[in-house]
Every structure is written in C-alpha cells, then in structure tokens.
Amino acid sequence: MSMKWIEVIMPQLAESLVSATIAKWLKKPGDRVEQYEPICEVITDKVNAEIPSTVDGIMGDLLVEEGTTIAVGEAICRMQVAASDEEAAEQVTPTTQQQNEAQGHVQQRTSYTPASGAASTGVHDPNQPMRNRYSPAVQSLAAEHGLNLQNIQGSGAGGRITRKDVLAFVAQGGNTGAASVQSSAAAGQHASSGVPSGSPFSGLNRVSGDLSVSAGETVPAADAGVPVRHSGIHLTESPKIPQIEVEGGGQGRSEYFIDVTPVRNAIARNMRQSVSEIPHAWTMIEVDVTNLVMLRNKLKDEFKRKEGINLTYLSFMMKGVVNAIKDYPIMNSVWAVDKIIVKRDINLSMAVGTEDSVLTPVIKHADQRNIAGLAREIDDLARKTREGTLKLDHMQGGTFTVNNTGSFGSILSQPIINYPQAAILTFESIVKKPVVINDMIAVRSMANLCLSLDHRILDGVICGRFLQRVKENLEGYTMDTKVY
Numbered sequence: 001m002s003m004k005w006i007e008v009i010m011p012q013l014a015e016s017l018v019s020a021t022i023a024k025w026l027k028k029p030g031d032r033v034e035q036y037e038p039i040c041e042v043i044t045d046k047v048n049a050e051i052p053s054t055v056d057g058i059m060g061d062l063l064v065e066e067g068t069t070i071a072v073g074e075a076i077c078r079m080q081v082a083a084s085d086e087e088a089a090e091q092v093t094p095t096t097q098q099q100n101e102a103q104g105h106v107q108q109r110t111s112y113t114p115a116s117g118a119a120s121t122g123v124h125d126p127n128q129p130m131r132n133r134y135s136p137a138v139q140s141l142a143a144e145h146g147l148n149l150q151n152i153q154g155s156g157a158g159g160r161i162t163r164k165d166v167l168a169f170v171a172q173g174g175n176t177g178a179a180s181v182q183s184s185a186a187a188g189q190h191a192s193s194g195v196p197s198g199s200p201f202s203g204l205n206r207v208s209g210d211l212s213v214s215a216g217e218t219v220p221a222a223d224a225g226v227p228v229r230h231s232g233i234h235l236t237e238s239p240k241i242p243q244i245e246v247e248g249g250g251q252g253r254s255e256y257f258i259d260v261t262p263v264r265n266a267i268a269r270n271m272r273q274s275v276s277e278i279p280h281a282w283t284m285i286e287v288d289v290t291n292l293v294m295l296r297n298k299l300k301d302e303f304k305r306k307e308g309i310n311l312t313y314l315s316f317m318m319k320g321v322v323n324a325i326k327d328y329p330i331m332n333s334v335w336a337v338d339k340i341i342v343k344r345d346i347n348l349s350m351a352v353g354t355e356d357s358v359l360t361p362v363i364k365h366a367d368q369r370n371i372a373g374l375a376r377e378i379d380d381l382a383r384k385t386r387e388g389t390l391k392l393d394h395m396q397g398g399t400f401t402v403n404n405t406g407s408f409g410s411i412l413s414q415p416i417i418n419y420p421q422a423a424i425l426t427f428e429s430i431v432k433k434p435v436v437i438n439d440m441i442a443v444r445s446m447a448n449l450c451l452s453l454d455h456r457i458l459d460g461v462i463c464g465r466f467l468q469r470v471k472e473n474l475e476g477y478t479m480d481t482k483v484y
Contacts, residue, residue, distance in 0.1 A: 004083035007075040021069045021262035027059045043262040057081035263357045274419040279455040285467040290445045292477045314404045315375035320473035328466045349398030352385040362398040371483040422457045426450045
C-alpha cells in the first residue's frame, strides 16, 4: 500500500480559542493510530482536552514539545496515512523533497479534509522546513526581549525554535534587536522564495506556498499587494518585562523556584487581558441573611438524605442573582466596541478553586432551575473541576460570574472580571454582628456582596440598583421558601 505524509494541525476546540498548550503526548513516533483515538492532551484557558486523530495511520514526528503553547492552525505532528493511486504517483519522498529544496524548488501544498464530525484539522506539506514558523509563545517571548528570531538556532523538529531556545539565547547574552541573519539561512530562504536578498520583500519567507513574516522583520507596505500570513495574535507595544536578578545565580537558602504550569500561564494571560482591556470599577453592599441561615439549617439535613449532596448557601445566592439579572438584563452583557451585546440566556459561571488553579464552569440556563437544581449543578461542576473531568462544553457560554469567597473566610474582595463578561459578584463570609433595628441593637447574620463591573457598559446607578435587588431577594427568604 502506498503511503503519504500529512501534518495534523491544532484544531479550534472552542469558538474563542486562539491557542492551546500541549500537555502530554499520548502517542510516540511509530505508534499505530486509529481514527478518533486521542493523540495528545492539551491545556486551554478553559479546560483540558484530548485531540483525536481524524484518520488511521502511523505517528510520525512530534513537531511540538510538551509544555509548548501553539496557535490554532499550526502543525503539531506528522502522520503517515494511506495514499490513493493518484497521490502515490505524485508523492515526493522526504529525501527527494529535501534535494529539491536545496535546488530552490518549491513543492506544491497538499490538502486534506478531516472526517465528518471530527475536530477540524488541516494538512500541510509534511517536509516543509519549520525554521520560520514560530508559536505565539515564542513570538511573545522574542518581542519581550526585542529579539530577532532569525539569529536563534532552533532545536525543535525541522529546526523549529522553541521557548527554551529563546531563553537560552537570552541567558547567553544574545544581541537584542539584531538585524543580521545567518548567511546560510538567508541564502536558502531567498533561494526558496525567489526573492533577491536586497529586495524590500526579503523579510518574507516562503512557507507551504504562503508568505509569512519573520519576527523582527519589516512588514511590506499594504499597497504592495503581497499576502501576509500571520498567527492572529496581536503583540502590543507593552513595556518589556524587567529581568529579575536571582541571588547567587540559582536556588539557595533564601529562595527556591516553582515551574509555571500551562494552566497557571493561561490564568495569567486571561487576568492580564481582563485588567488591560476592561476598565474595572468596584462596589459592595451589606446583606442581612439571618432568615436565609435559619432556612438552610431547617432544610439541609433532609436535603442531604434525599439528594446525597449538601444544600449550600451558594444555591440560594445564585437564585437571588438570577432573579435580579432578569430585572436588570444589562448585567448579562458583553462589550463589542461599537455595540453592547445583551445575552438572552442567563448562564452563570461559577469560580471553583483547586490546589493550583481557578476554573469557571458554567451552569447553563440558570434562570430555569430551582434552588435544588442549582445545588445539584454546583455539586456536579465542583466535583468535576477537582477531579479534572470537565469538558469544554462545561466551560463555554458563561454570561455572569459568581464566586463564593466567603467559603474560605473572606469578608471583602475586589475580583477581576471573567473576560469578556460585564461583571463578577462575590459572596463573602457570613458573620454575626450587632445591628441597629428600630433603634434597638440585635445580633444578625450579615454578609457582604462585592461587585466588580466593566465601566464601559455599567455605571454606579444601575449596579447599585442591581445589588439592591439581590439584597432584597436574599433578605426575602422565609421559613416557607421552597427549594423544589
């Protein structure tokens, strides 16, 4: 049977996903792979997921190292699959192709359509040099240090430059912003692209039949009519991250290092995006939850026997929030530059912390659930989060976020908004306090509600009214309130 090489690319697992991190390869070169069989685990800013193979074949080169972040649409590995008779006749072996490239020939790009229903993947010419294809992580790191990636020798598959290569180059005192290019690499690039070395387009490199811009090179003018391939990641002109001096050049008695995990990197990236793009404002209100405490104490034991789960305060609080959002739907919205998009569905994101991360699984159509239904969803999503069994669908579609920070004793918070939502509300710890009621002092169970808001969408008046409505809903619980 004739075989051909294809490249598997990073699929777009979610609508808003632009990149993902390879967490673990489940197959190694030479392994037989069946269609729909997982080939690797990836970490996104939403959840961990497995990438399935869309074809039967044999695993080839792994183009991306574990722990590397790569853009959607970039190649992650090569696979050898069965070729049709026509493809076999046109198939060029790697050795022949390398010889042709040395002679300045450009091989034609192949195409491949994945099986229906499978994750969207694509195929590129399998033996194209990887020298000038940079992952978003590498591009960002190079931009932070002002590096020209052409000056760095790649250690990855096909000469691909990895984050480790960039960090090693910086550690060795590599020149920043250098414009020189290794003569041998430049000669090969100009030969393969057909562009003279002195041409204003010499910064363009031929990649799989398209033109891409090398990091650190000048982009041609828009009217030049040259198609430019890019990753879709915009590198802002933000200040460079300062270098932190490590005492003694390594770990010692005064400090130690913790490796940043892909999940932590994703959280850091999302938090930075939120505080950079959203003008945060903050407000809070105090709520008397004495009746709620008595109601829960009355129902919790029977609920536990019947449902097998705890009846938490969070389910009552979510119900109060959902009813308030119905009255003030602008709280359930997203900023879209020239318009504000108000979501009709109320899907509550729920912040759940683990030992090393915070995830926000979503309760879909929360307004259609009673208190018992919300309690079931809270328990199910919290358990799946801590067990690491969440799916992408559990993380998508959130329109408003709630966080029960009171569960670990917090009495005041200034939360960062779950981008791109308009607001996030925290429920703080319930504390008994002396309160003046009808000119008399009484001991009541009190809790703070803290709201962070997107000031492009929301103002103090509407948020004050929203919080007042949540307060009324929570203080309105009585001993006769039904949870079913």
